[in-house]
Amino acid sequence: MKELKELTRENIWNLAPYSCARNEFSGKNARVYLDANENPYNSPYNRYPDPLQLEVKKQVARVKRVAEENIFLGNGSDEAIDLMYRCFTEPKIDNVVAIDPTYGMYKVCADINDVEYRTVSLQADFSLDGDRLLQACDSHTKIVWLCSPNNPTGNALDRNEIVKILNGFEGLVVVDEAYSDFSSQQPFRFDLEKYPNIVVLNTMSKAWGSAGIRMGMAFASKEIIDIMNKVKYPYNINSLTQKHALDILNDPYEVDKWVRTILLERTRVVDAFKMLPICRKVYPSDANFILVEVNDAQKTYDYLVDKGIIVRNRNSVHLCNGCLRITIGTKSENQELLAALRTM
Numbered sequence: 001m002k003e004l005k006e007l008t009r010e011n012i013w014n015l016a017p018y019s020c021a022r023n024e025f026s027g028k029n030a031r032v033y034l035d036a037n038e039n040p041y042n043s044p045y046n047r048y049p050d051p052l053q054l055e056v057k058k059q060v061a062r063v064k065r066v067a068e069e070n071i072f073l074g075n076g077s078d079e080a081i082d083l084m085y086r087c088f089t090e091p092k093i094d095n096v097v098a099i100d101p102t103y104g105m106y107k108v109c110a111d112i113n114d115v116e117y118r119t120v121s122l123q124a125d126f127s128l129d130g131d132r133l134l135q136a137c138d139s140h141t142k143i144v145w146l147c148s149p150n151n152p153t154g155n156a157l158d159r160n161e162i163v164k165i166l167n168g169f170e171g172l173v174v175v176d177e178a179y180s181d182f183s184s185q186q187p188f189r190f191d192l193e194k195y196p197n198i199v200v201l202n203t204m205s206k207a208w209g210s211a212g213i214r215m216g217m218a219f220a221s222k223e224i225i226d227i228m229n230k231v232k233y234p235y236n237i238n239s240l241t242q243k244h245a246l247d248i249l250n251d252p253y254e255v256d257k258w259v260r261t262i263l264l265e266r267t268r269v270v271d272a273f274k275m276l277p278i279c280r281k282v283y284p285s286d287a288n289f290i291l292v293e294v295n296d297a298q299k300t301y302d303y304l305v306d307k308g309i310i311v312r313n314r315n316s317v318h319l320c321n322g323c324l325r326i327t328i329g330t331k332s333e334n335q336e337l338l339a340a341l342r343t344m
């Protein structure tokens with residue numbers, strides 16, 4: 001890995017971050033807060049939230065088994081994705097390399113930040129060729145974007161190919177593990193010391209059932225996390241979100257139950273889908289959705305919309321011709337989907 005200073009934008013490396021009232025006071029035993037121009041009424045919403053979310057991080061650390069200093073919390077993973085560009089890429093000069101197809105936000109944030117976005121196609125079976133990806137990198141490549149299990153293909157990438165990139169690439173490697181709770185593959189967040197250039201993304205939006213609160217996580221070396229914290233908005237995770245995050249993190253058994261139920265349903269939906277006349281192929285899934293190839297994706301999509309059932313049409317996505325992406329719902333929702341498709 002190159003020196004982190006070399007990978008960081010110069011203005012960001014030199015940045016003196018905004019120092020808010022709650023940053024400057026970190027002592028205990030305070031009773032009277034007259035430091036932040038807050039309104040003394042309307043408790044508890046009158047108070048600014050903890051800018052570094054220490055309580056929440058303590059719980060995340062416990063549940064995810066990652067040290068607090070290695071955790072960044074963002075307004076969804078989307079904030080972490082955007083921050084990677086803002087911290088580490090020079091607009092119009094640097095580039096990033098990503099697998100194709102994958103999650104759309106990596107490219108949108110590249111475009112917003114005016115950073116060249118290079119793609120390396122997955123193989124026809126959606127597997128990753130690490131050597132091919134490394135060949136697309138040059139001295140201006142700052143970030144490699146990997147997503148495993150990948151969206152929209154649903155498969156986990158081969159760990160050895162990811163390791164090849166972690167070892168062979170001199171910049172930062174993001175491994176977005178938004179769906180890792182649904183996969184039997186070993187996650188990368190326990191390997192932060194082994195790979196100083198890794199940034200692992202997790203989210204509350206999928207297994208944790210909390211897309212509405214907007215909270216995502218990045219796990220990385222303390223040095224990388226410190227830079228992200230310096231650039232983020234001071235109060236990026238609001239009080240309501242922090243409160244709900246604490247509640248749900250205190251109930252990981254409930255989350256485990258959801259995940260197990262969804263995985264059972266996934267097996268059932270896959271088996272049933274293969275019996276449908278319209279089905280051409282069901283791709284293997286390590287996530288809470290399946291990618292299926294059908295006879296006529298647009299027609300099937302429109303038919304389902306007409307019945308009030310919305311799936312994702314991925315027909316025009318690279319390597320996904322004729323494909324729909326279908327989230328696994330409750331048993332009755334999945335029944336409704338399958339029943340509708342049987343009578344199509």
Ligand SMILES: *Cc1c(COP(=O)(O)O)cnc(C)c1O
Pocket residue numbers: 075076077078079103147151176178202203204205206211215216
């Ligand atoms: C759903 C998803 C996320 C979650 O994004 P949030 O902003 O945390 O809701 C992140 N990465 C991938 C690949 C996803 O599919």
